Amino acid sequence: MDVFKTRVGECRAIAISQENYFMETKGMEPFVVAEGGHRRLYAVCPECDNPVRMVGLNRRELDAGHRRPYAKHIKRDVPGVAEYDGKAYLECPYSDPGYHLPSATRRPPSDPTGRALYRIMRDRFDRVEYAWRRRSGIRLGVKGLRKALTLWRNDKAWLNYGSSYCNLPQMLFMGLPEQNLYGQCVLRDGAVARALAGLGDVRLEAVDFSDSYVRISTTRFVNITFTLGPASRRKTGEHMTESFPLCLLSDGRQIGGFIHVDTDPEWFGGILNMPDWHENRRLLGLAADVLG
Ligand SMILES: [Zn+2]
Structure with a gap:
């Protein structure tokens, strides 16, 4: 995905760039953290409210297939950012839009x-x-x-x-x-x-x-x-x-x-x-x- 947000339950989709990411997070925890010697940049999926990780905001992270930074889902909780919801992930249009069709299943009322x-x-x-x-x-x-x-x-x-x-x-x-x-x-x-x-x-x-x-x-x-x-x-x-x-x-x-x-x-x-x-x-x- 080429957009992110910082808060669960919020309707925003911000274009991913170094500048926008810094303006929204101020480079603070829990978004920017060091894990095992690596800098990790977290945010929230604009669609499914799951945690995502920024890829390529350091250009050297970018692989050949991607010329621009992007965000990808991560399948675990990121404390302070978002909790992982496997069902919402599978239903997210960003998870695999190639074959994904909106399903007939429904969110639980407490979602x-x-x-x-x-x-x-x-x-x-x-x-x-x-x-x-x-x-x-x-x-x-x-x-x-x-x-x-x-x-x-x-x-x-x-x-x-x-x-x-x-x-x-x-x-x-x-x-x-x-x-x-x-x-x-x-x-x-x-x-x-x-x-x-x-x-x-x-x-x-x-x-x-x-x-x-x-x-x-x-x-x-x-x-x-x-x-x-x-x-x-x-x-x-x-x-x-x-x-x-x-x-x-x-x-x-x-x-x-x-x-x-x-x-x-x-x-x-x-x-x-x-x-x-x-x-x-x-x-x-x-x-x-x-x-x-
Ligand atoms: Zn999502």
Whole structure:
């Protein structure tokens, strides 16, 4: 993996470099320790909350296959950093994305990663919604969001090993029944607006609250909906993203090709941890009401 974090239960993914590692750990114990005469640099996997070890922050450690420093899981506890959880490791998308498929098994209810995902959805729902809207181009009203969040809660979706820190916005909608887009807003410059603009029955109307969005309306009764399918994982070197196919439908027939709503761990972590964020109290109130 090409990202790390320093605390279990936190949604962050920091690019691995000497500078970033030092800024986050200050070079202190328990992250930087001497073991058997060797300097060891530890951190936490951004996805599965297991301990990882930095490789190649000293360039001489790098082998021929790696030109950049990376982190790899270690299968034991690192006191003060993270405890090893073998099941979470096997389910981690970084453990072996080549053949790995999200499994049907679930985290135990007490699982710390699952509990952290639940808290993020409840306490920072406005940020999750913002990330969803920017990545997908779809800005749903409170009613549609409440429906999705209620299904997420009733499914206990945070216990799925497929749910991770970086895909919370996508997992909120993945596998849900068709969501109606009539009267909803979409990003004016986004792929969804482009696909809908080609349909004779659909109109995209200006809205008064923003120049960036347009509202979907139709000239006759036609049911415009969307669904979101399961992710495929893409690994380029140590960098991993997940791609969720979004399907636009008109009266049950697909419009155009799939639109890919990709994850971006660093970008999403940045939004979740942005210090000068303007809270959307309406959305936070909704999340508190549903997930209380
Ligand atoms: Zn992991």
